[in-house]
Amino acid sequence: MVASLSRTKxxxxxxxxxxxxxxxxxxxxxRRIHDxxxxxxxxxxxxSWYPNQIEIITxxxxxxxxxxxxxxxxxxxxSFGKHFAQHEASYRRGLMGLAYEIVINSDPCISYVMEExxxxxxxxxxxxxAFGHNHFFKNNYLFxxxxxxxxxxxxxxxAKSYIARCEERYGHQAVEHVLDAAHALMSQGVHRYxxxxxxxxxxEQRREREREEHxxxxxxxxxxxxxxxxxxxxxxxxxxxxxxxxxLPQENILYFLEKVAPRLRPWQREILRIVRLVAQYFYPQRxxxxxxxxxxxxxxxxxxxxxxxxxxxxxxxxxxxxxSHTNVIRQPTFDDRSFGGHNPYALxxxxxxxxxxxxxQPSQEDREWFPDIAGTGDAMGVLRDCWExxxxxxxxxxxLSPKLMRDMxxxxxxxxxxEPEMRVEAIHDERGYRxxxxxxxxxxxxxxxxxDIEVVDVDLEGDRKxxxxxxxxxxxxxxxxxxxxxxxxxxxxxxYDAVLKEVDPASGAVLVEHSASARPIFF
Amino acid sequence: xxxxxxxxxxxxxxLPNRQRFLRRVKDVAQRAVRESAREKDIKxxxxxxxxxxxxxxxxxxxxxxxxxxxxxxxxxxxxKTYVEGxxxxxxxxxxxxSGSGEGGEGGENSxxxxxxxxxxxxxxxxxxxxxxxxxxxxxxxAIVETEGLRRAGYTVSGSPANLALSRTLxxxxxxxxxxxxxxxxxVSALEAEIAEAEAANDPRLPDLQLKLLGLRERSKRIxxxxxxxxxxxxxxxxxxxxxxxxxxxxxDVSGSMTEHMKDLAKRFYILLHIFLTRRYKHVExxxxxxxxxxxxxxxETFFGSRETGGTLVSSALVEMKRIVTERYSPDxxxxxxxxxxxxxxxxxxxxxxxxxxxAHILPACQHFAYxxxxxENGPRAxxxxxxxxxxxxxxxxxxxxxxxxxxxxxxxxxIYPVFRELFGRKDARAEA
Numbered sequence: 008m009v010a011s012l013s014r015t016k017x018x019x020x021x022x023x024x025x026x027x028x029x030x031x032x033x034x035x036x037x038r039r040i041h042d043x044x045x046x047x048x049x050x051x052x053x054x055s056w057y058p059n060q061i062e063i064i065t066x067x068x069x070x071x072x073x074x075x076x077x078x079x080x081x082x083x084x085x086s087f088g089k090h091f092a093q094h095e096a097s098y099r100r101g102l103m104g105l106a107y108e109i110v111i112n113s114d115p116c117i118s119y120v121m122e123e124x125x126x127x128x129x130x131x132x133x134x135x136x137a138f139g140h141n142h143f144f145k146n147n148y149l150f151x152x153x154x155x156x157x158x159x160x161x162x163x164x165x166a167k168s169y170i171a172r173c174e175e176r177y178g179h180q181a182v183e184h185v186l187d188a189a190h191a192l193m194s195q196g197v198h199r200y201x202x203x204x205x206x207x208x209x210x211e212q213r214r215e216r217e218r219e220e221h222x223x224x225x226x227x228x229x230x231x232x233x234x235x236x237x238x239x240x241x242x243x244x245x246x247x248x249x250x251x252x253x254x255l256p257q258e259n260i261l262y263f264l265e266k267v268a269p270r271l272r273p274w275q276r277e278i279l280r281i282v283r284l285v286a287q288y289f290y291p292q293r294x295x296x297x298x299x300x301x302x303x304x305x306x307x308x309x310x311x312x313x314x315x316x317x318x319x320x321x322x323x324x325x326x327x328x329x330x331s332h333t334n335v336i337r338q339p340t341f342d343d344r345s346f347g348g349h350n351p352y353a354l355x356x357x358x359x360x361x362x363x364x365x366x367x368q369p370s371q372e373d374r375e376w377f378p379d380i381a382g383t384g385d386a387m388g389v390l391r392d393c394w395e396x397x398x399x400x401x402x403x404x405x406x407l408s409p410k411l412m413r414d415m416x417x418x419x420x421x422x423x424x425x426e427p428e429m430r431v432e433a434i435h436d437e438r439g440y441r442x443x444x445x446x447x448x449x450x451x452x453x454x455x456x457x458x459d460i461e462v463v464d465v466d467l468e469g470d471r472k473x474x475x476x477x478x479x480x481x482x483x484x485x486x487x488x489x490x491x492x493x494x495x496x497x498x499x500x501x502x503y504d505a506v507l508k509e510v511d512p513a514s515g516a517v518l519v520e521h522s523a524s525a526r527p528i529f530f
Numbered sequence: 531x532x533x534x535x536x537x538x539x540x541x542x543x544x545l546p547n548r549q550r551f552l553r554r555v556k557d558v559a560q561r562a563v564r565e566s567a568r569e570k571d572i573k574x575x576x577x578x579x580x581x582x583x584x585x586x587x588x589x590x591x592x593x594x595x596x597x598x599x600x601x602x603x604x605x606x607x608x609x610k611t612y613v614e615g616x617x618x619x620x621x622x623x624x625x626x627x628s629g630s631g632e633g634g635e636g637g638e639n640s641x642x643x644x645x646x647x648x649x650x651x652x653x654x655x656x657x658x659x660x661x662x663x664x665x666x667x668x669x670x671x672a673i674v675e676t677e678g679l680r681r682a683g684y685t686v687s688g689s690p691a692n693l694a695l696s697r698t699l700x701x702x703x704x705x706x707x708x709x710x711x712x713x714x715x716x717v718s719a720l721e722a723e724i725a726e727a728e729a730a731n732d733p734r735l736p737d738l739q740l741k742l743l744g745l746r747e748r749s750k751r752i753x754x755x756x757x758x759x760x761x762x763x764x765x766x767x768x769x770x771x772x773x774x775x776x777x778x779x780x781x782d783v784s785g786s787m788t789e790h791m792k793d794l795a796k797r798f799y800i801l802l803h804i805f806l807t808r809r810y811k812h813v814e815x816x817x818x819x820x821x822x823x824x825x826x827x828x829x830e831t832f833f834g835s836r837e838t839g840g841t842l843v844s845s846a847l848v849e850m851k852r853i854v855t856e857r858y859s860p861d862x863x864x865x866x867x868x869x870x871x872x873x874x875x876x877x878x879x880x881x882x883x884x885x886x887x888x889a890h891i892l893p894a895c896q897h898f899a900y901x902x903x904x905x906e907n908g909p910r911a912x913x914x915x916x917x918x919x920x921x922x923x924x925x926x927x928x929x930x931x932x933x934x935x936x937x938x939x940x941x942x943x944x945i946y947p948v949f950r951e952l953f954g955r956k957d958a959r960a961e962a
Contacts, residue, residue: 034533034535037533038531038533041531058531058532059531059532060531060532060533060534061531061532061533061534062533062534062535062536063533063534063535063536064536065536065537065541067541068536068537068539068541068543070544071541071543071544074544074547075544075547083546083550084547084550085547085551085553085554085588086551086588086590087544087547087551088544088546088547088548088549088550088551088552089551089588089644089646091544091547091548092548092551092646092647093644093646095647096645096646096647099647115532119536122537179550179553183550183554187590190590191590191591191592193592194592195593338607339608340606340607340608341606341607341608341609342608342610343608349605349607415607415608416607416608416609416610417605417606417607417609418605418606418609418612419603419605419606420603420604420605420606420618421601421602421603421604422601422602422604422620423601424600424601428617428618428619428620429617429618429619429620430615430616430617430618431612431613431614431615431616431617431618432603432614433614434609434612434613434614435609436613436614438614443605446603446605447605449603450603450605458593458594458595460593477593479600480600481600481601481602482599482600482601483595483596483599483600483601483602484595484596484599484600485593485594485595485596486594486595486596487596488591489591489592489593489594490591490593492589492591493591493592493593496591
């Protein structure tokens with residue numbers, strides 16, 4: 008049901024005229040709000056965005072969207088039904104409020120807004136999602152590199168109908184098994200780095216020539232006199248060949264199974280591929296939570312303030328906005344009962360504000376810490392550059408300022424199982440700033456947070472056992488029960504035995520070993 | 531910019547997901563549903579469809595790190611007094627600095643049971659699955675319940691709203707043609723001719739005028755639409771067949787029946803009622819209680835009041851027979867009967883009851899269930915189970931091949947299994 012209002016722009020909002028009065032809104036109001044926000048976002052903030060599509064939905068539809076991880080269309084699986092039941096139960100009992108909006112990284116950028124929102128909330132939501140998030144999706148390097156905003160909806164449509172067709176042809180049960188297994192491996196289904204392009208002959212020849220030239224340039228007869236290395240570097244040629252053939256070691260387990268698992272049928276491989284691509288699509292979002300929310304929150308804050316200054320928001324509306332804005336960026340302290348980790352909105356917004364301050368009114372300390380940006384005067388330029396070129400980890404490592412650490416009163420606690428008590432490693436003081444910032448940034452490094460598991464070898468000559476290693480960072484092992492279950496799924500897909508060794512990277516010792524044999528459910 | 535209103539889109543987008551989910555948890559859900567039937571007040575069965583399934587069956591495992599193992603780092607906001615090098619005691623319950631979000635508290639508790647709510651339909655579907663009404667097709671299931679209207683040709687009288695226009699005009703046209711009513715064109719052609727003749731002073735003028743007069747006269751005498759042409763659409767009422775059933779609850783209320791026994795009986799009746807209402811649009815219930823004489827009573831009295839006196843089962847059967855003959859002709863009604871008793875009966879009554887059942891009651895019934903309710907503690911171990919008078923009477927009947935199902939129930943938790951046994955699908959059913 009499309010009720011698009013493609014009229015001529017006769018309602019360009021004039022400064023000094025209220026966009027709306029009271030809480031009610033209609034499509035005309037939404038359009039006015041959008042145009043007013045656009046007038047701020049473009050010229051004043053210099054944002055660039057995908058065309059906006061704003062969709063009004065009901066609470067039930069919001070729950071629907073929750074269940075299918077926010078996407079407007081998605082394939083069917085029982086786990087989504089489970090999540091829906093979960094959300095619905097807590098929503099009905101009033102334990103959970105629903106989000107005011109969901110925004111989808113697509114072109115055009117779709118923002119879902121709830122019909123229950125007041126006009127002020129719609130303004131906030133449009134400023135936040137349709138401009139803030141939208142700008143971030145369009146410009147951040149991770150999204151540019153990993154996601155295809157234009158194609159995603161078409162792809163999901165394909166995925167949905169493909170899986171539905173598979174269900175018809177091969178039965179619900181069979182498809183469900185594959186999806187269960189693929190979902191279990193979903194977080195091991197992403198490429199963390201752009202893959203190497205397969206070399207072609209011409210470029211290889213060129214590189215070879217360059218290498219030779221370089222060798223000739225730096226040739227020095229003296230090197231000849233050095234004793235040759237003993238044969239330690241030579242590995243097992245069969246192993247080398249196998250590894251090259253199977254592209255091992257491989258941390259994208261779903262990719263590995265899709266390409267190499269010997270017994271999967273083509274449709275099963277395609278389903279693995281679908282799950283893998285969906286996981287890949289969401290991977291940037293996990294890495295940019297703080298920045299993405301920080302960007303959107305900062306944008307809505309600037310836009311709302313600008314509207315208020317132009318006299319387009321009434322004071323009542325402005326106060327309503329401030330109430331929900333402060334709720335969103337509330338950060339309870341560690342000893343508060345409601346503390347649940349760092350609030351990405353709070354941290355993100357505080358950092359964006361802080362950067363703007365450093366650029367515009369730097370202190371002496373800021374000039375020492377951030378010589379590149381301190382006092383340059385163009386806050387939005389600096390922020391846009393951050394939003395484009397960083398992810399959470401690098402952003403915090405680069406831009407978390409001593410002042411903000413002091414304001415947030417951050418401190419660093421280390422819990423070492425070999426010691427009887429936990430230790431305060433660093434606090435917000437001169438000696439602690441850099442150490443703490445480094446550890447803090449690391450907590451936002453997805454590669455650091457996710458267990459590092461990779462396929463290392465396959466016993467091709469023997470019983471085709473698949474061998475995986477988990478590099479147990481800081482000796483933190485996997486949760487046993489879950490690991491066993493996931494490994495079972497993995498073995499089912501592989502079709503033969505699989506073994507997962509948890510290795511301490513420091514000493515090379517095997518801490519735990521899990522193994523599983525394939526059940527005959529796929530073949 | 532586009533604004534799209536999605537509110538009118540059909541809802542229930544995640545219904546297929548829910549169905550898949552229910553299918554997934556079907557076994558556990560079914561067990562939970564039956565569990566709830568055992569423990570909960572049967573009266574409210576299915577009203578509150580909240581069920582709990584163990585998290586195990588619907589778990590989505592992922593590789594995740596064991597929280598609290600190994601070396602952990604926490605960066606926390608809101609420092610008040612700590613300085614570098616301070617020692618902090620571990621909070622009870624293992625690692626994890628003051629419930630740090632990064633620690634992912636509750637990783638171990640992911641086995642938690644999962645709660646969700648079933649709709650009443652879903653609940654009853656699971657609850658009554660693979661149960662079947664015996665001998666559903668034994669006799670005519672339909673009798674007149676409501677009257678529907680349907681088109682039935684045309685009639686010459688009726689209300690103007692039902693006027694069948696095309697049919698009426700068709701009649702009128704054929705009549706006009708048959709009676710040669712002058713057509714409008716004929717008249718106007720003649721008028722034109724007269725006008726011409728007048729102008730030319732034609733001598734035929736009087737003739738023509740006379741002819742016109744005749745035509746007009748004829749038009750008047752033969753009307754365009756005559757009452758005789760009128761036809762109305764006719765509707766006739768017809769009986770809408772609706773399957774209906776009557777359920778007879780027979781219970782012994784003599785002094786020997788304890789509250790516990792009555793409770794058992796009640797639970798059984800309620801189950802039967804739920805089951806029948808799922809199958810029949812219309813279910814009536816007749817309550818007959820008896821001591822040494824039987825009366826038809828309302829539900830309240832049936833379960834509530836207590837009588838004293840001897841026990842004469844045949845009295846209830848006579849009463850039932852009377853009611854069946856008076857109000858529920860076996861041709862029109864599906865008759866189900868459930869009798870609950872502690873098994874006491876005057877021994878001389880045996881042959882009378884047998885004869886009544888064999889000759890009158892059983893042939894009229896779709897299903898007759900006898901439920902013998904016992905003491906909560908049941909027959910004590912080591913004692914040979916005592917066969918009651920009534921049990922022996924009925925057992926003889928059942929052995930003779932009469933369609934009579936009988937079960938003994940001691941405890942509330944047995945009610946549902948017994949019910950399932952009685953109404954289980956034929957192929958799954960051993961007897962009865």
